[in-house]
Amino acid sequence: MKTLVRYSPLLLLALLWEALARLNIVDSLALPPLSKVAVAWIDLIRDGELITNGEASLYRAFIGLLLAVLFGGALGMAMARWRMLDIFVNPLVELFYPLPKSALIPITVLWLGFGDGSKILLIFLACMIPVTIGAYNGARGSEQVLVWSARSMGASRLRMMWDVVMPSALPELLNGIRTALALAFILLVSSELIVSQQGFGYLIGFLGSTGAYEGMYAVVLTVAFLGFAADRLYQILMQWLLRWRE
Amino acid sequence: MSGQAQIVIDKVNHTYRPPRGRPVPALADVSLEVRPREFLALLGPSGCGKSTLLYLVGGFLPTEKGRIEVEGKPVIAPGPDRGIVFQHFALFPWKTVRGNILYGLERQGLPRPEREKRAQSFINLVNLNGFEDSYPSQLSGGMKQRTAIARTLAIDPNILLMDEPFGALDAQTRSLMQTELLSIWQRTPKTVIFVTHDVQEAVYLAERVAVMSARPGRIKAIVDIKFGQRDPSIFRSKEFVEKVDELWNLVRDEALKAQGAKAS
Numbered sequence: 325m326k327t328l329v330r331y332s333p334l335l336l337l338a339l340l341w342e343a344l345a346r347l348n349i350v351d352s353l354a355l356p357p358l359s360k361v362a363v364a365w366i367d368l369i370r371d372g373e374l375i376t377n378g379e380a381s382l383y384r385a386f387i388g389l390l391l392a393v394l395f396g397g398a399l400g401m402a403m404a405r406w407r408m409l410d411i412f413v414n415p416l417v418e419l420f421y422p423l424p425k426s427a428l429i430p431i432t433v434l435w436l437g438f439g440d441g442s443k444i445l446l447i448f449l450a451c452m453i454p455v456t457i458g459a460y461n462g463a464r465g466s467e468q469v470l471v472w473s474a475r476s477m478g479a480s481r482l483r484m485m486w487d488v489v490m491p492s493a494l495p496e497l498l499n500g501i502r503t504a505l506a507l508a509f510i511l512l513v514s515s516e517l518i519v520s521q522q523g524f525g526y527l528i529g530f531l532g533s534t535g536a537y538e539g540m541y542a543v544v545l546t547v548a549f550l551g552f553a554a555d556r557l558y559q560i561l562m563q564w565l566l567r568w569r570e
Numbered sequence: 571m572s573g574q575a576q577i578v579i580d581k582v583n584h585t586y587r588p589p590r591g592r593p594v595p596a597l598a599d600v601s602l603e604v605r606p607r608e609f610l611a612l613l614g615p616s617g618c619g620k621s622t623l624l625y626l627v628g629g630f631l632p633t634e635k636g637r638i639e640v641e642g643k644p645v646i647a648p649g650p651d652r653g654i655v656f657q658h659f660a661l662f663p664w665k666t667v668r669g670n671i672l673y674g675l676e677r678q679g680l681p682r683p684e685r686e687k688r689a690q691s692f693i694n695l696v697n698l699n700g701f702e703d704s705y706p707s708q709l710s711g712g713m714k715q716r717t718a719i720a721r722t723l724a725i726d727p728n729i730l731l732m733d734e735p736f737g738a739l740d741a742q743t744r745s746l747m748q749t750e751l752l753s754i755w756q757r758t759p760k761t762v763i764f765v766t767h768d769v770q771e772a773v774y775l776a777e778r779v780a781v782m783s784a785r786p787g788r789i790k791a792i793v794d795i796k797f798g799q800r801d802p803s804i805f806r807s808k809e810f811v812e813k814v815d816e817l818w819n820l821v822r823d824e825a826l827k828a829q830g831a832k833a834s
Binding site: 467469470472473474475476477478479483487488491494567568569570 | 625628629630647648649650652653654656658660662663664665673674677678705706707708721725
């Protein structure tokens with residue numbers, strides 16, 4: 325019930341949308357009625373278009389993000405512990421941080437072609453930044469006495485990284501991953517829109533260029549919903565992983 | 571005495587080098603020997619380097635000048651033969667009480683059933699039954715420190731290093747914990763180096779008290795404490811009050827010097 329109240333503005337927006345389109349206040353070509361969009365959505369599910377393209381997209385986003393979490397997390401923590409690595413890598417991170425990652429789309433295509441590879445590389449590169457920064461800041465905040473405690477109970481230096489530095493970094497690392505999750509969706513769709521033969525972005529572009537605007541809206545709404553659902557699920561996971569905090 | 575010393579600290583100097591600012595000499599020519607199963611208190615004003623000395627024995631800081639040996643071997647790294655208890659507990663906040671106590675036992679490579687049994691027996695020892703699955707954030711200060719003590723005792727170190735372990739607790743809890751520590755120490759004797767700035771605490775707990783001077787820390791005096799029976803009733807005895815007076819006189823000058831150094 326509470327959730328219903330919280331999201332009631334969305335319901336109002338949906339009703340407004342339907343009314344504006346039905347009453348021809350806005351051009352129904354530019355904004356087809358929501359009900360027609362829903363019908364187009366069901367059609368896209370039935371003929372499998374949405375599923376096939378969705379699978380391709382989610383696969384790219386997942387692999388890119390996973391690689392970014394593994395590499396970025398390890399890199400950030402290593403930078404926090406080894407000064408030499410920090411001195412070497414930090415300027416690169418700072419330089420790369422404000423770069424609009426969509427500018428890399430043509431470059432990744434040049435390197436890896438039109439398929440999955442270029443999308444995965446783009447998502448990996450872009451998502452690595454917030455993950456690395458989160459892991460770095462979190463690991464730098466790990467308490468000396470916890471490190472000492474682990475060492476005095478027999479943990480090797482490497483073991484201590486996993487047992488102490490990683491969990492200490494976890495709150496900030498998980499926040500970095502949340503930013504990366506949103507970035508993954510953004511870059512996925514924009515790269516697929518520009519150069520792809522498959523995926524949500526491709527489908528949006530294709531349907532738009534053929535004048536199937538109801539279908540186009542259906543795909544856009546699907547991506548919006550998936551992004552929202554992924555973030556909600558991620559937040560639940562985050563709460564569970566950080567259940568030890570007060 | 572040197573023949574039976576378990577810990578030998580010989581002319582140790584230590585300087586803190588903060589990333590910015592001038593180096594701070596923390597210890598100057600500190601020499602001290604600790605006997606097996608002795609309860610030794612390091613007493614001194616704040617900032618006199620007593621914790622630094624403890625961290626050097628623990629192997630957490632490198633010995634730059636001088637020599638520290640434990641059981642005949644120079645200290646080069648932390649190890650499970652020297653358990654440590656910190657003032658602010660240093661529990662892993664992401665582990666439960668049981669998880670914290672199990673951690674050291676896992677690192678020691680004990681088989682699982684033995685680990686579980688041992689952890690439970692130490693939970694019982696420090697009266698934390700019913701809180702095994704609580705996280706540190708859900709515990710009171712006294713319970714956190716009991717967990718930290720149990721965690722350190724569980725790996726059965728020969729030497730127990732305690733860095734103002736009761737300094738963060740309220741007066742009632744501190745007094746209960748002191749008595750609890752004494753009774754644990756009497757049941758399972760270990761060498762204890764106990765850092766404190768509390769004269770009463772040092773006199774109540776320790777067999778010997780090493781008084782340190784203001785920064786840079788030196789050993790100013792070593793005072794033997796010989797009471798027959800140690801229990802809270804001792805606080806009102808004449809001999810206790812006299813010992814506290816004697817040590818307080820030694821510490822007062824240093825505390826004043828430390829104050830003066832801060833004020834200047």
